[in-house]
Structure formats: C-alpha cells, structure tokens
Amino acid sequence: MLSVNRIKFLRSLSAKKTRVFEGLFTVEGAKPVAELLGSAIKIHSVYAVDEWITQHKQLLAFSGAELVPVTYTELERISQLATPNQVFAVAHQPQAHLDLNTLGDKLVLALDDVSDPGNMGTIIRIADWFGIDTIVCSPNTVEQYNPKTVQATMGSLFRVNVFYTDLLPFVEDYKKAHKNPVCAAVLGGDDLYASPVKSPCLLLMGSESHGLSVGLINASTHKITIPAAVGSKAESLNVGVGTAIIVSELRRR
Amino acid sequence: MLSVNRIKFLRSLSAKKTRVFEGLFTVEGAKPVAELLGSAIKIHSVYAVDEWITQHKQLLAFSGAELVPVTYTELERISQLATPNQVFAVAHQPQAHLDLNTLGDKLVLALDDVSDPGNMGTIIRIADWFGIDTIVCSPNTVEQYNPKTVQATMGSLFRVNVFYTDLLPFVEDYKKAHKNPVCAAVLGGDDLYASPVKSPCLLLMGSESHGLSVGLINASTHKITIPAAVGSKAESLNVGVGTAIIVSELRRR
Numbered sequence: 001m002l003s004v005n006r007i008k009f010l011r012s013l014s015a016k017k018t019r020v021f022e023g024l025f026t027v028e029g030a031k032p033v034a035e036l037l038g039s040a041i042k043i044h045s046v047y048a049v050d051e052w053i054t055q056h057k058q059l060l061a062f063s064g065a066e067l068v069p070v071t072y073t074e075l076e077r078i079s080q081l082a083t084p085n086q087v088f089a090v091a092h093q094p095q096a097h098l099d100l101n102t103l104g105d106k107l108v109l110a111l112d113d114v115s116d117p118g119n120m121g122t123i124i125r126i127a128d129w130f131g132i133d134t135i136v137c138s139p140n141t142v143e144q145y146n147p148k149t150v151q152a153t154m155g156s157l158f159r160v161n162v163f164y165t166d167l168l169p170f171v172e173d174y175k176k177a178h179k180n181p182v183c184a185a186v187l188g189g190d191d192l193y194a195s196p197v198k199s200p201c202l203l204l205m206g207s208e209s210h211g212l213s214v215g216l217i218n219a220s221t222h223k224i225t226i227p228a229a230v231g232s233k234a235e236s237l238n239v240g241v242g243t244a245i246i247v248s249e250l251r252r253r
Numbered sequence: 254m255l256s257v258n259r260i261k262f263l264r265s266l267s268a269k270k271t272r273v274f275e276g277l278f279t280v281e282g283a284k285p286v287a288e289l290l291g292s293a294i295k296i297h298s299v300y301a302v303d304e305w306i307t308q309h310k311q312l313l314a315f316s317g318a319e320l321v322p323v324t325y326t327e328l329e330r331i332s333q334l335a336t337p338n339q340v341f342a343v344a345h346q347p348q349a350h351l352d353l354n355t356l357g358d359k360l361v362l363a364l365d366d367v368s369d370p371g372n373m374g375t376i377i378r379i380a381d382w383f384g385i386d387t388i389v390c391s392p393n394t395v396e397q398y399n400p401k402t403v404q405a406t407m408g409s410l411f412r413v414n415v416f417y418t419d420l421l422p423f424v425e426d427y428k429k430a431h432k433n434p435v436c437a438a439v440l441g442g443d444d445l446y447a448s449p450v451k452s453p454c455l456l457l458m459g460s461e462s463h464g465l466s467v468g469l470i471n472a473s474t475h476k477i478t479i480p481a482a483v484g485s486k487a488e489s490l491n492v493g494v495g496t497a498i499i500v501s502e503l504r505r506r
Contacts, residue, residue: 118371122491129490131482156487193505226501229384234409237382238375241497244490248479248498249505252446 002047002074010047010078013090016143023093025145029085035155037063041091047078048087065089080147093145098163103134104178107199107250110136110167112216113207114239117142121152122240123205128156130247135162136170167204171219174202182220184212185242189223192249197222199250205243255300255327263300263331266343269396276346278398282338288408290316294344300331301340318342333400346398351416356387357431360452360503363389363420365469366460367492370395374405375493376458381409383500388415389423420457424472427455435473437465438495442476445502450475452503458496 002010012018013026024044027036030052037043037056043065049072053060060067075084109132114120120142127135142149144162153160171182181201204220206212217223226245228234237245255263265271266279277297280289283305290296290309296318302325306313313320328337362385367373373395380388395402397415406413424435434454457473459465470476479498481487490498 122494125487125491126494128487129479129481129485131485154488159486226382228382229504232382232384233412234378234381235407237497238378238493240491241375241379241493244494244497245501248501251482252502 002068002070002078006068007074007077010088010090014080014147016146019093019143019145024090025093025150026080026147027089027091027150028079028081028087028147029151030087032150032155033087033089034059036089036091036158037065039158041094041158044090044092046087046089047075049075052086081151094161096161096163098134098136098161098165100173100177103174103200103202104180105200106134107132107247108134108136108174108202109243109247110170110202110204111141112138112167112204112212113140113210114205115140115142116208116239117146117148118152119208119238119240120144120146121149121154121157123243124149124153124160124162125156126240126244126247127160128153130251132247133160135160136167137162137164138167139164168215168219171202171204171216175219175221181222183222183224183246184217184220185225185246186212186217186223187225187236189225191227192224192246193227195222195224197224197250198253201250203243203246203250205239205246208239255321255323255331259321260327260330263341263343267333267400269399272346272396272398277343278346278403279333279400280342280344280403281332281334281340281400282404283340285403285408286340286342287312289342289344289411290318292411294347294411297343297345299340299342300328302328305339334404347414349414349416351387351389351414351418353426353430356427356453356455357433358453359387360385360500361387361389361427361455362496362500363423363455363457364394365391365420365457365465366393366463367458368393368395369461370399370401371405372461372491372493373397373399374402374407374410376496377402377406377413377415378409379493379497379500380413381406383504385500386412386414388413389420390415390417391420392417421468421472424455424457424469428472428474434475436475436477436499437470437473438478438499439465439470439476440478440489442478444480445477445499446480448475448477450477450503451506454503456496456499456503458492458499461492
C-alpha cells in the first residue's frame with residue numbers, strides 16, 4: 001500500500017520545479033515503462049498493478065528498481081493521465097554531457113524555443129526514427145521531461161540525448177569546431193529540394209509562434225524553406241511536420 | 254446580449270450529433286474566424302467582442318453574417334477553449350460532392366480510421382500547404398468539424414475538401430477510373446526514396462493504432478515505407494509526420 005507521503009511525493013513530480021530539484025521524471029503506461037526498463041536509464045521506483053508485474057517479472061528483476069504493487073485505485077491517485085494504464089515509474093534524469101567534438105559527422109538538431117510539449121515529443125520521436133541522437137535546445141524550449149512530452153515520444157526519449165544551452169554561442173562554437181553547414185529553417189529561404197545541404201550538418205528549427213530568432217538566422221550558413229504548392233494560402237507548417245520533412249530530405253540524399 | 258436559449262444552442266454545437274443534425278460547425282479565435290470570413294463558406298452567425306468587430310468591419314459586412322456583439326464574460330460561456338479569444342463563429346458545413354472524374358490528375362489523400370483530432374488537423378494543414386484539395390476518409394475517421402481539428406488546421410480546413418465514404422469501394426472505383434498508382438503507407442514495404450511512385454496518385458494512410466486495414470493494403474498497387482535509420486529502435490512515426498514526409502517526397506519528384 002502507498003503511504004500518504006509517497007503519494008504526495010509522486011504527485012509533486014508533475015511540477016517541473018520538483019523534477020529539476022529531485023533530478024527525477026515520471027513515465028506512465030504499460031509500453032513506455034517496458035521501454036524504460038529496457039533502456040540504460042536508472043530507475044528510481046515502479047508502481048504497478050499485479051497483472052503488469054506478472055507479465056514483466058524478468059524485466060523488473062533485471063532493472064533492480066524498487067517495485068511497489070498498487071491497486072487500480074491507488075494508480076489513479078498518482079497518475080497524471082485521464083485513463084491510467086497499469087504502471088507508473090519514476091526514473092533518474094540522465095546526466096549526459098554535450099561534447100561538441102562528437103557532433104562533426106552527425107545530423108544534429110537544434111530547437112529555438114519550441115513550446116508545445118506534444119510537438120517536442122513528436123520531434124524526439126522523429127529524431128529516434130532517423131537516427132539523430134542529439135537535440136540541442138534553447139533554455140526556453142519546453143522540458144523533455146514534461147509528462148506530455150514523455151508520453152508523445154513513445155519511448156524515443158530513452159534513446160535520444162536532449163540538451164539545453166544558449167543556442168547562439170553553441171552555434172558559434174559548432175562553426176569553429178566543424179566545417180559543416182548550419183541550416184536555418186525559415187520562410188522565404190532557398191527551396192529545400194534544390195538546396196545543396198547534406199548531412200552532416202546542424203539543423204535549426206524555430207518556435208511555433210515566432211520561428212527562429214534573427215541572431216540564429218544570421219549565424220546560419222544556409223536558409224532553407226519547404227516550398228508550398230503554387231497558389232497555396234497556408235501560412236506555415238507545424239514545427240514537428242517541418243522538422244520531419246527536412247530531416248527526411250537530408251537523410252534521403 | 255445573448256439569450257439563454259442562444260447560449261444553449263451554441264453550446265450544443267460542441268457535440269458531433271448536433272453539428273451533423275444542424276449542418277453547422279464552430280470556429281474560434283481572431284485569426285481562424287478572419288480566415289473563415291474570407292473563405293467561400295457560408296456563415297451562420299458571429300459572436301465577437303467590440304475590439305474585434307472594429308478591426309474586422311469590412312470583412313463582416315462583406316460576409317453578410319448575423320453579428321452578435323458579446324462581452325468577454327459571454328464569450329467565456331459559449332467558448333470551447335480554455336482561453337477564449339475575441340470571437341466565436343458558427344458556419345454552415347459545405348455540401349461538397351466527391352466526383353471521381355476530377356481526381357485523375359491530382360495527388361489525393363485517403364485516411365483509414367485516423368482517430369486523433371489533432372492529427373486530423375495537422376494532416377489537413379499539410380494538404381493545404383502542398384496543394385492537395387481532396388481528402389477521402391473512412392466513416393470512422395474523426396470528423397473534420399471536431400473543434401480540436403478545426404483549431405489544429407489553422408484555417409486550412411476552409412480550403413481543403415474532406416469526404417467520408419467506405420474506402421474499399423472508393424479505391425476500387427478509383428482504380429477503374431484512373432491508371433494512377435494506389436500507394437499504401439505500411440511498415441515493411443518498399444523504400445519510399447527508391448520507389449517509382451509519382452503524383453498523380455492516391456495515397457492511403459492508416460490509423461494511429463492499427464495502420465491500414467488488410468483489405469486496403471491488398472487493394473493498393475504499391476506498398477511504401479519511410480526507411481528508419483539503421484539500428485533505430487523507434488517503432489513508428491506519428492501519422493501526421495508520416496503523411497508529411499511521403500507527400501513532400503511525392504511533391505519533390
């Protein structure tokens with residue numbers, strides 16, 4: 001049975017402030033937690049109904065996580081989902097270090113103030129699909145451990161490293177360290193399909209409402225645009241969709 | 254001032270059943286409603302605060318819509334948004350007719366049971382960007398007038414025709430009428446980038462949880478897959494993201 005204090009603690013992890021202070025984050029649902037247990041991430045504790053425990057005995061034993069059997073009623077009390085699903089886990093935030101020297105032969109993604117947790121999750125999932133293991137975010141970009149982001153990544157969060165740093169100095173350092181293109185996704189830039197940009201490179205994507213900051217656009221070496229159909233009145237594409245199209249095109253080449 | 258009956262009526266439009274019965278749908282927010290007024294869609298009524306009315310006098314006069322000035326408090330009572338934004342409009346659902354003969358020289362999109370309103374909105378926005386004016390949906394696909402879908406289309410809903418019909422007979426009829434490829438997005442199909450498929454064609458996208466039905470896969474002429482990076486453990490891409498990547502690639506060719 002869960003103590004009142006434990007419930008209070010678990011619920012407090014829905015706040016970013018607490019997650020940062022404790023260095024923890026939460027994962028919910030049968031499939032995402034199974035992926036978490038199979039990943040390299042250190043687990044703090046797992047709260048699961050008997051049915052789930054029975055099915056995942058081996059995975060649990062291997063992870064060495066503290067296991068707390070709970071009832072469905074208890075799960076509802078700690079869950080952040082509308083419909084809780086068998087298991088709730090707490091994990092330690094990995095302390096990865098951003099090493100500029102390892103980025104030279106990769107496609108690297110940088111996000112400037114992306115604010116929607118769902119978009120962030122979608123982008124992490126895209127990165128995982130296309131083999132991008134590093135995303136560098138401006139400090140105001142939504143936290144990768146936001147529960148909605150964790151949910152939207154469908155397990156990809158455990159396989160992609162997400163860093164937060166001031167992007168302008170990062171881009172300048174990247175340019176000093178590597179001769180690769182720094183590619184800004186903008187409106188009114190060069191046609192993506194005709195652009196010579198290839199991976200390895202650094203791809204800069206802007207926020208939903210304001211796009212990329214002027215400083216970052218100026219620091220880039222290439223400005224590219226996904227061309228709309230002739231006569232289209234659509235003003236823009238969702239940032240997740242834009243990222244997907246550009247990354248796919250760079251991977252194709 | 255809004256009567257109690259009017260408020261009741263406007264709130265009832267949050268239910269699909271009422272929208273279908275009345276042949277109406279709702280649009281909220283300064284920008285989406287301005288796009289609605291500028292479109293060919295027939296407007297039923299507009300509920301706006303003074304500030305918005307002053308800014309959009311010409312557009313309103315031109316539309317011939319019934320205009321009801323409201324206070325912010327009244328707007329909150331009829332709104333389906335967490336933070337209502339200046340204006341709420343009711344519009345007539347256009348009665349477009351799906352004409353198979355007009356589809357032969359186009360890229361046409363078909364959706365099999367896509368269920369998330371946000372994904373549906375994203376896909377309509379992608380279609381608008383890439384100049385796709387026809388989306389054909391299975392009867393169980395989420396309604397294009399779902400308020401969350403309307404919101405996610407960012408105005409693109411007013412420029413793309415969305416139809417609902419049984420997809421299997423539709424695909425058979427399409428194949429009889431046109432020699433174009435019928436392209437199914439699947440897991441484990443041919444590499445998208447190496448595939449010979451070009452527009453005009455019919456592109457079939459499946460649901461978030463079950464993908465395409467077997468019948469539709471069998472009825473297709475080409476099975477294509479967005480190749481994941483070697484070693485990627487990601488299981489799939491979001492259906493909006495997948496649609497974006499495939500449509501972009503078909504448009505590029």
